[in-house]
Amino acid sequence: MKEELIKEIVEKVIDNIVGCQECSMEIPLEVSARHVHLSKEHMEFLFGSQDQLKTLKELSQPGQFVYDKRVTLMGSKGFISNVAILGPARSDTQVEISYTDARTLGVNPPIRESGNLEGTGRIIIAAGGKAVNLNQGVIIAKRHIHMTPKDAEDLQVKDGQQVKVRIKSKRPVVLEEVLIRVSGKYRLSMHIDHDEGNAAAYRPGTIGVIIK
Structure with a gap:
């Protein structure tokens, strides 16, 4: 019983840690x-x-x-x-x-x-x-994410880097080779085209999460 209880507690702690990490990395998604x-x-x-x-x-x-x-x-x-x-x-x-x-x-x-x-x-x-x-x-x-230098610091990425992003939707998908574009003139947002948006069942308000 003790081992099962410890296992359950550990799993919940891990879930909470992952959940917090993902919340801090949520990126607004837009279809271009x-x-x-x-x-x-x-x-x-x-x-x-x-x-x-x-x-x-x-x-x-x-x-x-x-x-x-x-x-x-x-x-x-x-x-x-x-x-x-x-x-x-x-x-x-x-x-x-x-x-x-x-x-x-x-x-x-x-x-x-x-x-x-x-x-x-x-x-x-x-x-x-x-x-x-x-x-x-x-x-x-090329699918990409616009972000400010502060966003890049918070997300621990850099300009020109390519990352994987999980799209949180009714039809979730993972997109690879997503280009990071950093500039003080940008606002945080990930851009994909209509084909990619349809594949992920995109709706306004859909977000993406960088997979570490």
Whole structure:
């Protein structure tokens, strides 16, 4: 009896320790839908000037927002209309889609960190009767976590590190090779695409936990 009681107590203590660790590492989860980051040059070509685009809503990351205009993506097999444009303008145009989107369009983009566009896929971006033939810039965004230096210290991780994250949902999954991105300009949030969100039965309020 004593051995069984000791075993039960030990198990409860371990559960409590693990539970506390996980609570301290909970990360808000967001699904990032297909979108486009336009360069100033392409923005002015498609819409006349940057002033023609107005902010529709702010995003969770400070200084990031959605414009009130939309574009159409065109590939060798099909097209996807009503694609959001995120601001502010970037130095290079970047298109972020999911694997499902890629099949619809007939493109074969690599999984890349945002901004790493060398040798990436080609696509046509159209709006208002005009079109940009993008020679490179189509990616499937590598799953990642935005965080501040203080968050990184608390979570005991560093910029550029890759971690495993357990998604707590009705259909829990473990995602590997999740990139840590650290900056004082960020707000704590993990970003995945629609394919990954659907696989995990994502709903607003879903959280992730870094697996130590």
